[in-house]
Amino acid sequence: xxxxxxxxxxxxxxxxxxxxxxxxxxxxxxxxxxxxxxxxxxxxxxxxxxxxxxxxxxxxxxxxxxxxxxxxxxxxxxxxxxxxxxxxxxxxxxxxxxxxxxxxxxxxxxxxxxxxxxxxxxxxxxxxxxxxxxxxxxxxxxxxxxxxxxxxxxxxxxxxxxxxxxxxxxxxxxxxxxxxxxxxxxxxxxxxxxxxxxxxxxxxxxxxxxxxxxxxxxxxxxxxxxxxxxxxxxxxxxxxxxxxxxxxxxxxxxxxxxxxxxxxxxxxxxxxxxxxxxxxxxxxxxxxxxxxxxxxxxxxxxxxxxxxxxxxxxxxxxxxxxxxxxxxxxxxxxxxxxxxxxxxxxxxxxxxxxxxxxxxxxxxxxxxxxxxxxxxxxxxxxxxxxxxxxxxxxxxxxxxxxxxxxx
Amino acid sequence: xxxxxxxxxxxxxxxxxxxxxxxxxxxxxxxxxxxxxxxxxxxxxxxxxxxxxxxxxxxxxxxxxxxxxxxxxxxxxxxxxxxxxxxxxxxxxxxxxxxxxxxxxxxxxxxxxxxxxxxxxxxxxxxxxxxxxxxxxxxxxxxxxxxxxxxxxxxxxxxxxxxxxxxxxxxxxxxxxxxxxxxxxxxxxxxxxxxxxxxxxxxxxxxxxxxxxxxxxxxxxxxxxxxxxxxxxxxxxxxxxxxxxxxxxxxxxxxxxxxxxxxxxxxxxxxxxxxxxxxxxxxxxxxxxxxxxxxxxxxxxxxxxxxxxxxxxxxxxxxxxxxxxxxxxxxxxxxxxxxxxxxxxxxxxxxxxxxxxxxxxxxxxxxxxxxxxxxxxxxxxxxxxxxxxxxxxxxxxxxxxxxxxxx
Numbered sequence: 001x002x003x004x005x006x007x008x009x010x011x012x013x014x015x016x017x018x019x020x021x022x023x024x025x026x027x028x029x030x031x032x033x034x035x036x037x038x039x040x041x042x043x044x045x046x047x048x049x050x051x052x053x054x055x056x057x058x059x060x061x062x063x064x065x066x067x068x069x070x071x072x073x074x075x076x077x078x079x080x081x082x083x084x085x086x087x088x089x090x091x092x093x094x095x096x097x098x099x100x101x102x103x104x105x106x107x108x109x110x111x112x113x114x115x116x117x118x119x120x121x122x123x124x125x126x127x128x129x130x131x132x133x134x135x136x137x138x139x140x141x142x143x144x145x146x147x148x149x150x151x152x153x154x155x156x157x158x159x160x161x162x163x164x165x166x167x168x169x170x171x172x173x174x175x176x177x178x179x180x181x182x183x184x185x186x187x188x189x190x191x192x193x194x195x196x197x198x199x200x201x202x203x204x205x206x207x208x209x210x211x212x213x214x215x216x217x218x219x220x221x222x223x224x225x226x227x228x229x230x231x232x233x234x235x236x237x238x239x240x241x242x243x244x245x246x247x248x249x250x251x252x253x254x255x256x257x258x259x260x261x262x263x264x265x266x267x268x269x270x271x272x273x274x275x276x277x278x279x280x281x282x283x284x285x286x287x288x289x290x291x292x293x294x295x296x297x298x299x300x301x302x303x304x305x306x307x308x309x310x311x312x313x314x315x316x317x318x319x320x321x322x323x324x325x326x327x328x329x330x331x332x333x334x335x336x337x338x339x340x341x342x343x344x345x346x347x348x349x350x351x352x353x354x355x356x357x358x359x360x361x362x363x364x365x366x367x368x369x370x371x372x373x374x375x376x377x378x379x380x381x382x383x384x385x386x387x388x389x390x391x392x393x394x395x396x397x398x399x400x401x402x403x404x405x406x407x
Numbered sequence: 408x409x410x411x412x413x414x415x416x417x418x419x420x421x422x423x424x425x426x427x428x429x430x431x432x433x434x435x436x437x438x439x440x441x442x443x444x445x446x447x448x449x450x451x452x453x454x455x456x457x458x459x460x461x462x463x464x465x466x467x468x469x470x471x472x473x474x475x476x477x478x479x480x481x482x483x484x485x486x487x488x489x490x491x492x493x494x495x496x497x498x499x500x501x502x503x504x505x506x507x508x509x510x511x512x513x514x515x516x517x518x519x520x521x522x523x524x525x526x527x528x529x530x531x532x533x534x535x536x537x538x539x540x541x542x543x544x545x546x547x548x549x550x551x552x553x554x555x556x557x558x559x560x561x562x563x564x565x566x567x568x569x570x571x572x573x574x575x576x577x578x579x580x581x582x583x584x585x586x587x588x589x590x591x592x593x594x595x596x597x598x599x600x601x602x603x604x605x606x607x608x609x610x611x612x613x614x615x616x617x618x619x620x621x622x623x624x625x626x627x628x629x630x631x632x633x634x635x636x637x638x639x640x641x642x643x644x645x646x647x648x649x650x651x652x653x654x655x656x657x658x659x660x661x662x663x664x665x666x667x668x669x670x671x672x673x674x675x676x677x678x679x680x681x682x683x684x685x686x687x688x689x690x691x692x693x694x695x696x697x698x699x700x701x702x703x704x705x706x707x708x709x710x711x712x713x714x715x716x717x718x719x720x721x722x723x724x725x726x727x728x729x730x731x732x733x734x735x736x737x738x739x740x741x742x743x744x745x746x747x748x749x750x751x752x753x754x755x756x757x758x759x760x761x762x763x764x765x766x767x768x769x770x771x772x773x774x775x776x777x778x779x780x781x782x783x784x785x786x787x788x789x790x791x792x793x794x795x796x797x798x799x800x801x802x803x804x805x806x807x808x809x810x811x812x813x814x
Contacts, residue, residue, distance in 0.1 A: 151628065156577055156581045156584060156631070157577045157581070159631075160575065160577045163570075163574055164571075164575070167567055167570055167571055167574060168571070170563055170564045170567045174563045174564070177724065182727050182730060183727075185730065186727075186729050187729070210731060210732055210734070211735070213731055214731065214735050214739045214742075217725065217726075217730070217731070217739055218742070220725060221558065221743075224558050224563070224566075224724060225558060225633060225634045225635055226632060226633060226634075227632045227633075227634050228632055317584065317631060318624065318628055318631065319624075320589050320593075322593050322594070323589060323592065323593050323624070324617060324621065324624070325617055327617070328617035328618070328620065331621060332621045332624055332625070335621075335625070336628075
């Protein structure tokens with residue numbers, strides 16, 4: 001099946017030709033509307049005309065950046081990795097990953113569950129909404145996906161087969177290397193000129209902050225070379241859809257085998273940015289307290305669940321029964337988890353710092369309309385980010401992280 | 408060209424059918440003899456009958472362990488990685504890698520330069536021979552091959568393409584995971600029972616040494632997940648051929664993208680084992696002094712040359728011009744080199760410890776005929792190996808390494 005780009009006029013006909021889609025809608029007529037999806041892909045909501053609750057999402061990558069047009073080429077192979085990652089994570093943690101009805105790497109097309117009763121987490125958090133089960137859900141998602149795709153669970157040949165599937169996702173890894181770890185900390189044409197102009201003193205400080213950039217480079221090197229587990233690769237609060245009962249992780253097109261702490265750190269960074277937003281803009285104390293509690297619970301539950309999965313695993317590429325006694329195994333595990341915590345803090349710092357002046361901002365900070373408030377928020381982001389990056393390998397507990405967020 | 412196993416009766420006919428080989432020998436008649444090559448492959452010395460100085464080596468993998476016979480299957484794809492690695496290293500450091508005349512991944516066949524004027528380094532070192540240019544040569548080989556296959560030199564897509572080429576070498580990586588990092592430190596059927604029987608107290612100490620094994624596991628995890636550069640993967644003194652003027656590195660069938668320190672550590676381990684051999688068996692002071700000097704020069708020259716290559720490189724996956732100033736770049740590099748030194752020491756410790764009771768011994772230690780001397784050598788190996796493994800991340804200089812070797 002050769003690739004062809006679908007559009008709003010052809011998508012229904014095309015989908016009707018696919019057995020799995022016909023099985024879903026039966027004989028009902030269907031209609032499509034285009035809905036937003038960040039900036040990269042075309043996303044259609046496809047519904048039964050007679051029963052609009054019967055609906056699914058069709059997402060197709062085009063060989064250019066959707067928001068910028070055909071003049072900005074970007075390989076559509078990104079959808080190949082999104083499909084593979086969603087299938088892998090869906091098998092491991094089905095409660096937190098949308099169901100796939102159909103996918104085609106050739107067509108760069110994914111047809112999946114419509115999450116009509118859920119909201120993008122970032123949007124909800126900006127509205128001051130709280131999600132009582134979020135820490136429980138996301139800690140399970142992280143523990144399950146990271147553990148089960150690592151050398152702590154897989155055998156060597158399985159781990160290498162997994163790496164083979166994702167090693168080609170160079171283009172999106174390169175985006176992270178450039179836009180998280182490099183360009184936002186130097187004069188660069190891709191940075192947001194308007195933001196720099198509105199807070200030139202902070203930009204000057206960051207661009208001249210050599211000790212900080214040395215440490216960022218250390219973390220960039222880890223990102224590029226530390227093959228712990230299959231990552232989502234872009235786990236900010238815009239990649240999560242939630243309501244009071246459920247949590248789904250979407251859009252894993254940046255997936256690759258990288259350091260455990262990168263996914264956890266991305267989430268931590270985005271929760272902190274929401275905390276700063278509310279601290280400076282709304283002053284909502286209940287929400288701020290809930291955020292801190294959620295950060296604490298997420299990190300502690302992640303560790304608990306990751307260790308529980310590890311304890312259920314007799315043999316893997318790393319661990320052979322009979323090598324260590326119980327006490328040494330426990331000591332080894334504790335040191336291992338501390339390493340993950342360190343990396344989490346370091347990557348969280350980078351993921352925050354890049355949002356200040358880099359190409360891609362977040363609504364929590366860049367969306368603050370009042371310039372004085374926005375500058376204050378940017379400075380607070382930098383303060384925490386810098387602290388995290390400089391001290392990441394000596395921040396040894398979740399309490400210590402919370403203390404540093406509260407400042 | 409489908410695979411077929413050659414033998415002493417068919418190899419000359421087969422080679423005569425290959426244009427590159429005919430070009431080498433012209434119209435001269437050729438003859439072959441089988442020569443040893445460790446335990447895995449068939450190796451033929453092919454000579455011109457009229458002019459025996461005109462000679463080359465043909466090496467073919469069979470789908471089993473040569474020394475054990477067809478009952479011990481081992482995928483012949485190991486030759487695929489040897490061919491790829493030899494070609495990659497040959498392009499980077501041609502002075503230290505045998506020339507390839509012909510190779511075929513389908514036939515698992517490699518035809519290359521005959522090193523008739525060179526001796527296996529381990530054999531020479533056991534005879535107390537010294538190689539005045541060895542440190543100069545091997546430090547160049549290490550600096551050139553490791554630097555040029557790392558993210559410090561390559562761009563992201565080049566690094567990932569390199570990983571793609573070697574990611575499949577699972578079978579041989581697994582041998583290292585098992586036989587360097589796991590089985591030699593526990594009761595296991597693959598260990599050398601006769602050695603254990605001759606020194607049961609030491610075996611009991613090692614098998615019960617939980618703090619040591621915890622650290623070995625930490626280094627095993629690094630081996631499995633830290634994708635710094637394309638390694639030789641088995642760089643002991645039996646993989647090096649040398650004479651007074653030249654040094655060649657052979658047999659890179661274990662090649663994969665792993666931690667810098669693993670190759671350097673393997674070499675360090677084997678030089679130290681030779682030092683222990685001479686300390687206990689021959690008492691040859693000149694040779695011992697030369698070994699210490701060679702270790703020092705190799706490590707210092709490696710660092711110097713690696714940094715010099717780095718300084719010549721404007722832009723790579725890791726480094727973008729304009730991010731750091733000169734002073735910070737230098738500070739970053741110094742910390743990076745210290746990390747390589749740490750890993751080198753840790754891996755050297757593992758590579759030594761595995762030789763005491765593991766399946767594969769080295770002549771320097773296991774070949775000592777006098778049992779009391781052999782036991783003393785084993786204990787000295789363990790003492791240094793344990794010290795290295797326990798303290799690897801706090802041994803910060805080459806002088807400190809030498810001090811610890813001298814005890």
